[in-house]
Amino acid sequence: MMMGRFREKLVAFFNNRWLVFVAAMWIQSCAGIGYLFGSISPVIKTSLNYNQRQIARLGVAKDLGDSVGFLAGSLCEVLPLWAALLVGAAQNFVGYGWVWLIVTGRVPALPLWAMCILIFVGTNGETYFNTVALVSCVQNFPKSRGPVVGILKGFAGLGGAILTQIYAVIHSPDHASLIFMVAVGPTMVVIALMFIVRPVGGHKQVRSSDGMSFSFIYSVCLLLAAYLMAVMLLEDLIDLSHTVIIIFTAILFGLLIVPILIPVSLSICPETRDSEEAALLIEPQKQEASKSERDANEVIFSEVESEVEDERRKGVQSLPASERQKRIALLQTKLAQAAAEGAVRVKRRRGPHRGEDFTLMQALIKADFWLIFFSLLLGSGSGLTVIDNLGQMSQSLGYDNTHIFVSLISIWNFLGRVGGGYFSEMIVRDHAYPRPVAMAVAQAIMVFGHFFVGMGWPGAMYIGTLLIGLGYGAHWAIVPAAASELFGLKKFGALYNFLTLANPAGSLIFSGLIASTIYDSEAEKQAHQHHQPHRQWDLGSIFLGSLGADEPLKCEGAVCFFLTSMIMSGLCVIAVVLSLILVHRTKIVYAHLYGKSRT
Numbered sequence: 118m119m120m121g122r123f124r125e126k127l128v129a130f131f132n133n134r135w136l137v138f139v140a141a142m143w144i145q146s147c148a149g150i151g152y153l154f155g156s157i158s159p160v161i162k163t164s165l166n167y168n169q170r171q172i173a174r175l176g177v178a179k180d181l182g183d184s185v186g187f188l189a190g191s192l193c194e195v196l197p198l199w200a201a202l203l204v205g206a207a208q209n210f211v212g213y214g215w216v217w218l219i220v221t222g223r224v225p226a227l228p229l230w231a232m233c234i235l236i237f238v239g240t241n242g243e244t245y246f247n248t249v250a251l252v253s254c255v256q257n258f259p260k261s262r263g264p265v266v267g268i269l270k271g272f273a274g275l276g277g278a279i280l281t282q283i284y285a286v287i288h289s290p291d292h293a294s295l296i297f298m299v300a301v302g303p304t305m306v307v308i309a310l311m312f313i314v315r316p317v318g319g320h321k322q323v324r325s326s327d328g329m330s331f332s333f334i335y336s337v338c339l340l341l342a343a344y345l346m347a348v349m350l351l352e353d354l355i356d357l358s359h360t361v362i363i364i365f366t367a368i369l370f371g372l373l374i375v376p377i378l379i380p381v382s383l384s385i386c387p388e389t390r391d392s393e394e395a396a397l398l399i400e401p402q403k404q405e406a407s408k409s410e411r412d413a414n415e416v417i418f419s420e421v422e423s424e425v426e427d428e429r430r431k432g433v434q435s436l437p438a439s440e441r442q443k444r445i446a447l448l449q450t451k452l453a454q455a456a457a458e459g460a461v462r463v464k465r466r467r468g469p470h471r472g473e474d475f476t477l478m479q480a481l482i483k484a485d486f487w488l489i490f491f492s493l494l495l496g497s498g499s500g501l502t503v504i505d506n507l508g509q510m511s512q513s514l515g516y517d518n519t520h521i522f523v524s525l526i527s528i529w530n531f532l533g534r535v536g537g538g539y540f541s542e543m544i545v546r547d548h549a550y551p552r553p554v555a556m557a558v559a560q561a562i563m564v565f566g567h568f569f570v571g572m573g574w575p576g577a578m579y580i581g582t583l584l585i586g587l588g589y590g591a592h593w594a595i596v597p598a599a600a601s602e603l604f605g606l607k608k609f610g611a612l613y614n615f616l617t618l619a620n621p622a623g624s625l626i627f628s629g630l631i632a633s634t635i636y637d638s639e640a641e642k643q644a645h646q647h648h649q650p651h652r653q654w655d656l657g658s659i660f661l662g663s664l665g666a667d668e669p670l671k672c673e674g675a676v677c678f679f680l681t682s683m684i685m686s687g688l689c690v691i692a693v694v695l696s697l698i699l700v701h702r703t704k705i706v707y708a709h710l711y712g713k714s715r716t
Contacts, residue, residue, distance in 0.1 A: 212239020498623010
């Protein structure tokens with residue numbers, strides 16, 4: 118009897134959706150390896166004798182690997198989710214493991230294009246981690262998609278800081294060991310959890326305590342971010358002993374493990390689901406099914422719109438939701454019968470309107486879609502350029518410990534994602550105002566962040582990483598929600614994957630062309646100053662001079678990234694303008710989507 122009861126408890130625990138959510142959070146903590154590029158790029162540059170333009174190309178390959186998730190999405194549809202996670206783990210291990218072997222001289226060096234492929238393959242493993250975690254948890258929490266996606270994406274952003282703190286325990290003088298940890302660590306975690314993260318029929322596990330559980334998770338997230346920030350600052354400002362660092366890291370592991378208390382408590386003390394909650398859960402499913410049936414007909418009744426408008430003017434909207442649905446359904450039935458008899462003219466749908474379901478091809482011909490794309494390209498692309506070049510930026514300003522800024526910007530990235538999703542939701546829910554206004558605010562914050570980094574004042578890197586991290590992270594909480602509101606959820610995967618291409622596109626322009634060219638030009642001029650001390654600095658020499666240098670020249674001083682930061686600051690101003698244009702164009706859409714819910 119006791120063994121049978123224990124087995125039931127164990128099965129209930131293994132199939133608990135909160136266990137899946139917590140395991141997905143742990144996997145996402147390892148899915149931020151792309152944000153560590155600023156820490157591993159200096160050792161790659163030194164070991165392989167690369168210049169800044171070559172490092173920038175590796176950065177673009179990393180960004181492409183982190184953003185191109187079409188293959189991961191396709192495999193998740195045909196393979197079991199555990200198999201998709203295994204493919205991602207294998208890519209991560211092979212890609213970064215081979216890079217580690219090359220950097221440490223254990224295997225012969227490869228051409229730059231082959232190194233780009235290895236970085237792409239290694240980082241592309243992240244897309245499998247992200248896709249499986251999001252697909253599983255969204256299906257398990259169909260009525261809480263916003264909080265679930267925000268928390269999971271936030272942990273992906275926080276992954277750089279978590280892995281950096283774990284690396285501090287290794288205390289290795291060989292900086293290439295960080296690359297080894299990036300190759301092995303996430304692979305081990307994913308293999309350990311790959312059979313847990315899966316859909317478990319979570320829609321049947323709705324409990325009255327879910328709100329408290331989410332509040333607990335949010336509290337742990339904020340505490341984790343605050344703790345990591347305090348630890349990173351202490352390690353940067355004070356020379357701590359290795360024992361203290363081990364204690365700090367043990368506390369970090371404790372904070373990461375704490376959320377497991379939720380599925381444990383639910384398995385020990387299960388709750389019975391309220392019948393009213395079950396009824397509320399079934400009703401949206403019925404409504405979604407009837408909506409898909411109406412979409413399949415590909416017709417709209419113009420008379421329905423007019424008669425429904427008349428009913429609204431007469432105060433039907435003041436009726437209860439169930440009664441209102443009955444009245445509208447009755448009108449549609451009558452008109453369908455009349456249309457079948459030829460008494461009513463049927464108007465064919467020429468294309469969806471904003472707020473309805475779009476295909477990717479339909480969205481690509483809409484100005485609003487391209488406003489989102491280019492605004493994202495300018496905003497997040499400039500932020501990603503800073504993330505990829507943090508190692509060189511901090512070194513040029515005289516900071517020895519470059520890892521601190523990688524960790525800090527990961528923390529601010531996390532808080533930007535959580536805060537951007539929360540405040541943008543307040544804007545649309547409480548005021549029925551377009552969500553892109555929050556994106557404009559995030560981009561305005563980044564304008565000042567780039568300015569501080571460019572000026573190179575004492576302490577400016579701390580302020581700059583704060584502002585840029587918050588703004589960059591907010592993009593990835595606001596853009597997916599805005600795209601789903603304007604272009605629907607039916608083909609959201611294709612729409613979102615296309616929009617994510619703005620990230621590597623921006624990185625290619627800002628990092629691969631602008632930042633690296635300016636850096637190498639300034640480094641060469643500094644190297645030649647001993648022979649030509651009075652050589653004049655001009656804008657043309659930056660873009661035209663000495664692009665073929667092969668030596669890994671080092672640039673020192675704020676001048677290395679001053680012009681790059683000012684350019685990106687100006688481009689963020691353009692991004693703000695594009696976002697405000699989108700706000701103006703979508704006011705009516707958001708008023709229609711959320712305005713009536715406030716009455």
